[in-house]
Amino acid sequence: MNQTTMRRTLIAGNWKMNGSVAANAVLLEGIRSGAGGLAADLTVCVPSPYLAQAQSALSGSVVAWGGQDLSLHASGAYTGEVSGAMLRDFGCQFVIVGHSERRSLHGETDAIVAGKALQALACGLTPIVCVGETLEEREAGHTDSVVSRQLKAVLDVLGQQLGKIVVAYEPVWAIGTGKTATPEMAQQVHAQLRRLLVGADAVAGSGVRLLYGGSMKPDNARDLLAMADIDGGLIGGASLKAEDFLAIARSA
Numbered sequence: 001m002n003q004t005t006m007r008r009t010l011i012a013g014n015w016k017m018n019g020s021v022a023a024n025a026v027l028l029e030g031i032r033s034g035a036g037g038l039a040a041d042l043t044v045c046v047p048s049p050y051l052a053q054a055q056s057a058l059s060g061s062v063v064a065w066g067g068q069d070l071s072l073h074a075s076g077a078y079t080g081e082v083s084g085a086m087l088r089d090f091g092c093q094f095v096i097v098g099h100s101e102r103r104s105l106h107g108e109t110d111a112i113v114a115g116k117a118l119q120a121l122a123c124g125l126t127p128i129v130c131v132g133e134t135l136e137e138r139e140a141g142h143t144d145s146v147v148s149r150q151l152k153a154v155l156d157v158l159g160q161q162l163g164k165i166v167v168a169y170e171p172v173w174a175i176g177t178g179k180t181a182t183p184e185m186a187q188q189v190h191a192q193l194r195r196l197l198v199g200a201d202a203v204a205g206s207g208v209r210l211l212y213g214g215s216m217k218p219d220n221a222r223d224l225l226a227m228a229d230i231d232g233g234l235i236g237g238a239s240l241k242a243e244d245f246l247a248i249a250r251s252a
């Protein structure tokens with residue numbers, strides 16, 4: 001819980017394209033059995049083929065589960081895509097949208113990300129909307145303008161639904177690289193994102209949880225999570241080991 005604002009900490013795992021039925025069984029059981037009594041909410045965003053496994057392993061526990069992406073479309077001739085309704089069918093609560101890997105490897109534009117956030121909400125899912133700058137953009141002094149543009153594209157379409165999203169700041173240069181933004185660097189960007197959220201709607205915007213993502217690990221989580229506008233983490237690599245994922249959650 002963020003003591004000044006009462007935003008409950010959210011620790012979300014992004015497994016990316018990792019896992020197997022056998023490995024997931026161990027990981028899910030480890031997370032489930034260690035998740036009781038935590039001060040943070042927990043969720044794991046798993047590859048689509050493993051949603052049924054996550055649902056069966058985590059049902060009745062305090063751990064939620066979700067997808068890593070969803071289609072912009074509700075249904076139809078979109079071979080290979082997974083709809084928001086399908087994610088809901090498997091009990092998902094969350095879905096990541098606009099992860100930098102989707103933006104860079106799959107050409108997802110701000111408009112597509114905004115459309116996916118709306119689609120998620122229409123299906124009763126909470127979108128975890130990712131924003132973040134590349135190293136070149138940071139070095140050119142464009143961090144604020146890049147993340148503001150990315151977030152505004154989503155805010156512009158949300159209307160009254162602003163309070164229903166989660167935002168994750170993930171500097172691209174810190175994802176999977178072992179380089180973490182310092183707590184102060186991350187807080188500076190989170191404060192800018194908070195200003196935008198509150199500017200769009202003072203009450204709803206101050207309640208939106210802002211996660212940090214980018215090489216968050218047990219040994220740096222406490223300092224990051226202590227910052228005023230860091231309300232949780234989106235965890236890649238360290239979410240693949242139950243004890244690391246839980247250690248991060250215990251730092252909250």
Ligand code: PEP
Pocket residue numbers: 014170174175176177178213214215216234235236237238
């Ligand atoms: C991510 O992919 O969302 C992420 C934050 O990865 P990592 O923790 O491995 O940097």
